[in-house]
Amino acid sequence: xxxAFRVEALSTFASDIDDxxxxxxxxVGFWFLLAQAALLGFxxxxxxxDGRKAQYIAGEGKKQLSWITIPLALIVLCDVYIAVVDGxxxxxxxxxxxxADRVVRVIGQQWAWTFVHPGPDxxxxxxxxxxxxxxxxxxxxxxxxxxxxxxxVLHSFSVPVFRLKQDAIPGxxxxxxxxPTGTGTYDIQCTEICGIGHGLxxxxxxxxxxxxxxxxxxxxxxxLLASTTSPRAGQE
Amino acid sequence: xxxxxxxxxxxHHEQSFxxxxxxxxxxxxxxxxxxxxxxxxxxxxxxxxxxxxxxLAFPGLDIPGWGTMTPPNxxxxxxxxxxxxxxxxAMPVLIAAFGNFLIPLMIGCDDMVFPRLNRLSYQVFxxxxxxxxxxxxxxxxxxxxxWTAYPPLSAQATYNLTPWGAPLWLLAVALEFxxxxxxxxxxxxxxxNSRAPGMKMHDIPMVVWMxxxxxxxxxxxxxxxxxxxxxxxxxxVLGTGFxxxxxxxxxxxxxxxxxxxxxxxxxxxxxxxxxxxxDIITVFARKKFFAYxxxxxTTFAAGVASFTVWAHHQFIAGIDPRxxxxxxxxxxxxxxxxxxxxxxxxxxxxxxxxxxxxxMLWALAFIFEFxxxxxxxxxxxxxxxxxxxxxxYFVLAHFHYTFFPIAIIGTFAAVTYWFPKMFGRHMNETLGxxxxxxxxxxxxxxxxxxxxxxxxGQHRRIYNFSMYPDLAKPEFQDLRVLAxxxxxxxxxxxxxxxxxxxxxxxxxxxxxxxxxxxxxxxWTTESPPPHGNWKELPSVYRGPYEYSVPGRADDFWPxxxxx
Numbered sequence: 001x002x003x004a005f006r007v008e009a010l011s012t013f014a015s016d017i018d019d020x021x022x023x024x025x026x027x028v029g030f031w032f033l034l035a036q037a038a039l040l041g042f043x044x045x046x047x048x049x050d051g052r053k054a055q056y057i058a059g060e061g062k063k064q065l066s067w068i069t070i071p072l073a074l075i076v077l078c079d080v081y082i083a084v085v086d087g088x089x090x091x092x093x094x095x096x097x098x099x100a101d102r103v104v105r106v107i108g109q110q111w112a113w114t115f116v117h118p119g120p121d122x123x124x125x126x127x128x129x130x131x132x133x134x135x136x137x138x139x140x141x142x143x144x145x146x147x148x149x150x151x152x153v154l155h156s157f158s159v160p161v162f163r164l165k166q167d168a169i170p171g172x173x174x175x176x177x178x179x180p181t182g183t184g185t186y187d188i189q190c191t192e193i194c195g196i197g198h199g200l201x202x203x204x205x206x207x208x209x210x211x212x213x214x215x216x217x218x219x220x221x222x223x224l225l226a227s228t229t230s231p232r233a234g235q236e
Numbered sequence: 237x238x239x240x241x242x243x244x245x246x247x248h249h250e251q252s253f254x255x256x257x258x259x260x261x262x263x264x265x266x267x268x269x270x271x272x273x274x275x276x277x278x279x280x281x282x283x284x285x286x287x288x289x290x291x292l293a294f295p296g297l298d299i300p301g302w303g304t305m306t307p308p309n310x311x312x313x314x315x316x317x318x319x320x321x322x323x324x325x326a327m328p329v330l331i332a333a334f335g336n337f338l339i340p341l342m343i344g345c346d347d348m349v350f351p352r353l354n355r356l357s358y359q360v361f362x363x364x365x366x367x368x369x370x371x372x373x374x375x376x377x378x379x380x381x382x383w384t385a386y387p388p389l390s391a392q393a394t395y396n397l398t399p400w401g402a403p404l405w406l407l408a409v410a411l412e413f414x415x416x417x418x419x420x421x422x423x424x425x426x427x428x429n430s431r432a433p434g435m436k437m438h439d440i441p442m443v444v445w446m447x448x449x450x451x452x453x454x455x456x457x458x459x460x461x462x463x464x465x466x467x468x469x470x471x472x473v474l475g476t477g478f479x480x481x482x483x484x485x486x487x488x489x490x491x492x493x494x495x496x497x498x499x500x501x502x503x504x505x506x507x508x509x510x511x512x513x514x515d516i517i518t519v520f521a522r523k524k525f526f527a528y529x530x531x532x533x534t535t536f537a538a539g540v541a542s543f544t545v546w547a548h549h550q551f552i553a554g555i556d557p558r559x560x561x562x563x564x565x566x567x568x569x570x571x572x573x574x575x576x577x578x579x580x581x582x583x584x585x586x587x588x589x590x591x592x593x594x595x596m597l598w599a600l601a602f603i604f605e606f607x608x609x610x611x612x613x614x615x616x617x618x619x620x621x622x623x624x625x626x627x628x629y630f631v632l633a634h635f636h637y638t639f640f641p642i643a644i645i646g647t648f649a650a651v652t653y654w655f656p657k658m659f660g661r662h663m664n665e666t667l668g669x670x671x672x673x674x675x676x677x678x679x680x681x682x683x684x685x686x687x688x689x690x691x692x693g694q695h696r697r698i699y700n701f702s703m704y705p706d707l708a709k710p711e712f713q714d715l716r717v718l719a720x721x722x723x724x725x726x727x728x729x730x731x732x733x734x735x736x737x738x739x740x741x742x743x744x745x746x747x748x749x750x751x752x753x754x755x756x757x758x759w760t761t762e763s764p765p766p767h768g769n770w771k772e773l774p775s776v777y778r779g780p781y782e783y784s785v786p787g788r789a790d791d792f793w794p795x796x797x798x799x
Contacts, residue, residue: 004694004711020621028611030700031575035582035607042585043600046521047592053791054784055587059580068527069580076577079568082618084536087561089620094557110395153389154487156552156627160693160706163624167553169488170388174554187706191627191695193382195395196308199698204705 008236010207011162016089018163021231023085027078031071041054093164097177101142108148108155108168113188122218130220134203136188139213140180156192159205167192180207258359261351262767266319266337266358268658271651272367274329278644280369281320282727283312288699293713293720295700296773303659308397310699311380316368318383319405322505323412324365326643330508331454332361332416335423337658341758341765342441344432344774344796348422352524357418367404374400379514382697384494387479387487391471403472410465413458420451428663432757434776438529439795441756441780445532446511450504453539457500464493491553495546502638503542507535509646510577513599516653517581518781519754520596522791525781526580538573545570551619552626560619563645567617574610578603589784593752594668598649601676602641609637612687633683640679648675648733655737660764661744667736674729683724685715692716754793756780760796 010016046054057064100220103124105116115136130137148157150168158165162178173180188203208216257265283301290297291305298304336354340347348354372378379401381390390406393399427440467478468490477483479490518525525531547555547563581603592594605608612634615621625631648671655663694707701707701716750759761770774796782793 002688005688007693007706009690017620017624019614020618021615021624024618024621028614032607032611035578036604039582039585039600039603039607042582042588043590044593046585046588048589052589054589056524056784056786057526057587058524058531059583065527065530066584068530068576071579072572072575076569076572079571079614082614083561083565083568086564086618086620090560090564090623091555093620093623094552094560094728153395154386158627158695160624165552165623165626169481169554172554187693187704189693189695192386193311193389193697195389196311196380196397198311199307199700200653200703202703204466227474 005228008161008182008186010180010184010186011159011164012179012181013089013093014161014163016092020082020086020089024082027082031075031078039176050102050124078153094176097145097175098143099180100145100177102139103145103147104136104138105147106118106136106149106157106168107151108157108190108194108201110195111153111190111201113155113157113190115199115203117217119221128221130217132220133159134201135206136203137206137208137213137216138178138180139210140183140207141210143177143179145175145177148176153194154192155190157192158189158191159186160189161186161205165191183209183212249793252736259355261347263340263348263351263354264765265657266354267333267338267534269358270328270336270361271333273362274325274333274647277320277324277328277365281325282730284317284320285723286727288313288317289720289723291699293702293717295702305699307699308377308380311382311697312372312378312398312401314697315382315405316378316424319368319409321639321643322383322501323409324368325647326505326639327412327416328361330505330643331423331447331450332357332419333510334443334508334654335419335451336574337654338758339423339426339444339447340430341523341657341761341769341793342444342756343427343430343435344757344770344776345426345430346768346770346773349430350422351427353418354422357415357422357588360418361410361415364408364415367411371401371404371408374404377401379405383500385468385490386494387468387471387490388481391468391479391487393472403469406465406469406472410462410469412467413462416454417458417744420455423451424448424455432774432776435795438532439776439779440510441511442514442525442528442531443508443511446507446514446535449535449539450507453500453507453542454504456799457497457504457543460493461497464490488550488554491550492546495542495549498549499546500539500542503539505642506638507539509602509642509649510535510581512646512650512653513583513602514581515756515780516599516649517584518750518783519573519653519752520591520593520599521585522591522783523584523588523781524783526583526586528779529579531577533575534573538570538577541570541573545617547583548617548619550620551622564617564619568614571614571617572609577612578607594663594672595649595653597669597672598645598652598667601672602645603650605637605645605676605679606641609634609639609641612637623695625690627696628690629686629694629696632696633686633690636683636686640683644675644679648672651737653752654758655740656747657758657763657765659741659744660762661740661742662747662751663744664736665730671729671732671736674732675726678722678726678729682719682726685719689715750794751791755782755792755794757795760794 107114112133115132117130120126148168150170155168166176185204185206188205190201287302290299376398379398381396389395396402470476477485479485479487544566548567553558604797747763776795
């Protein structure tokens with residue numbers, strides 16, 4: 001039944017993040033079960049029974065306190081281990097910026113995502129840029145940088161299959177990266193409340209093979225060409 | 237001051253109802269007023285949860301008791317559900333109501349040291365409540381920018397579309413902070429100055445210590461947020477640009493101010509609930525509290541540490557990513573003092589003679605449920621894992637597993653335990669247990685599905701998931717329906733509590749002075765205590781947890797009994 005809830009891991013860092021999640025699950029799961037077992041076990045074993053008086057235990061002195069100090073020392077070890085494993089993962093996702101094969105621009109606004117893709121020339125801010133609303137097209141196996149900004153309030157650019165999330169802040173350009181490892185079409189979310197239309201700004205990411213991507217680009221370039229020439233003729 | 241307050245009590249029968257209840261400086265009456273206001277607000281917060289959960293389970297349905305849910309409605313309800321449950325339920329009930337009722341009774345004095353300030357505290361709180369409720373009836377409706385109120389959305393009416401609702405919401409929150417500052421000053425000063433003769437620092441019951449520590453943490457953390465609230469209010473009303481990047485402001489500044497308060501705030505409400513649980517566990521396990529001093533000083537340490545973790549709410553908010561490493565370490569480490577408190581509470585049960593009364597069930601359920609809330613926090617403290625979980629239903633389920641045990645389970649533990657002292661009568665145990673199971677079982681069935689949805693990538697504050705193909709699968713909807721149905725069942729069982737509460741107040745079995753054979757001072761006076769609390773103020777000879785002391789016939793040893 002849980003198959004429906006599995007979120008595919010489609011970026012080069014997605015499985016690293018999943019590994020942290022699994023590690024935390026194993027370590028805290030152990031302590032969680034141990035504590036619950038103690039709680040429930042004591043409740044059953046030390047329930048009120050005729051002729052049995054409670055013991056007088058102050059919890060003072062090294063011997064009694066070792067009930068607490070030994071588990072605590074182990075918990076500190078677990079915390080340290082989690083931090084040691086987690087640090088490099090965070091660093092990889094958020095602090096490093098591998099050389100980009102392609103740069104896309106992601107703009108949040110009330111209430112839509114706008115994406116600017118470089119056209120066939122591979123560069124932004126040229127005439128062949130492809131601007132879309134609500135759909136981002138990327139190519140599998142290529143390192144993408146995204147330049148994230150906002151036109152009004154805070155938004156958050158989230159792609160669950162990449163395990164990627166970053167807030168967009170008006171007045172700032174935040175650059176991040178991802179490298180898709182599989183193809184398909186998935187949700188892009190806005191995960192920061194951005195007003196009454198917060199629920200109304202879904203978008204989709206299309207992760208394409210090089211062939212699919214080239215086909216989409218040429219199709220878009222033609223419509224772009226058509227839309228920039230013909231309407232102007234019509235207006236005149 | 238306490239003298240003059242006492243003098244006012246003396247001639248109370250000549251006072252009109254209005255004078256007696258609106259101007260009374262008696263800590264017990266003020267405590268009750270906080271309790272009833274908090275319970276009333278809990279009903280509103282619960283109703284909001286019902287309304288927006290119905291929308292999530294059955295999108296577009298004409299919701300019985302509400303009507304059709306529009307996106308602005310939805311945002312206003314989730315925003316105010318959070319605001320109410322934390323600031324108008326957890327705070328007034330756990331700290332203000334029980335702080336007021338218990339502190340003078342447990343440390344053996346006749347009233348707070350600043351009774352008039354105490355009165356003013358409730359009046360300002362009542363005003364803040366009215367302002368918050370009024371924000372639902374103004375043009376544009378109530379504020380819907382989440383309880384965290386991040387600017388620029390919260391700062392500019394052109395973005396949030398609630399030109400009246402947003403400033404009123406902020407004003408209500410600021411007034412509420414002012415009210416709790418006044419209350420907190422009273423709790424700290426009274427506990428430090430008015431203890432019964434003989435009551436040393438280590439003879440103070442844990443619940444009193446916890447409320448005092450919570451008040452100190454609140455006092456130290458609320459300043460920046462109060463300043464932030466005024467700056468945000470100016471941005472909203474006067475058109476300043478503190479948080480507006482177009483005019484040189486910075487929206488992330490608000491997040492620092494908010495969470496510098498917001499994370500300590502978790503401990504502000506957690507500690508009183510922990511104290512309540514500790515006191516109840518010792519009484520019904522007939523045990524001395526395990527390692528009183530260790531827990532006390534660990535709690536001090538947790539209080540200090542709680543000021544060093546705030547930015548874990550902002551890992552992906554655009555702060556310098558290198559900061560995340562520091563806050564990951566501090567956040568993981570704060571699990572240690574919390575683990576100490578929980579472990580010592582569990583260790584207290586060892587060797588006990590446990591009576592499963594209704595308050596004891598609530599206290600044990602607190603530990604049982606809070607453990608899951610605590611351990612799931614580790615996922616969010618680890619910055620790498622937080623990238624995935626931030627602002628998902630996983631976060632939502634996590635903090636409900638902390639706040640529900642705190643605000644709801646902790647409150648029911650306290651109300652059922654001190655009810656005989658408050659009203660002089662017992663609550664019905666059978667109804668109490670029906671209400672207990674009818675609350676705790678559905679609670680888990682609400683939030684475990686939400687954990688699963690969060691793991692599956694469902695994000696927060698979305699009023700209709702049908703637009704997200706990955707989240708619109710029928711299996712997801714089944715879990716949403718399960719959570720909503722469980723919520724309705726849980727809310728329905730609250731009527732059992734309300735009936736038990738009010739019926740017992742009138743018709744319950746009469747309570748003696750000390751029905752549980754407890755040690756602490758509140759059980760040495762009449763139930764309910766008269767004005768001035770005792771005819772003759774008690775003296776203290778020992779700590780609060782001397783249960784089952786070897787060589788004594790009784791398994792309890794009241795604090796005021798000379799050796």
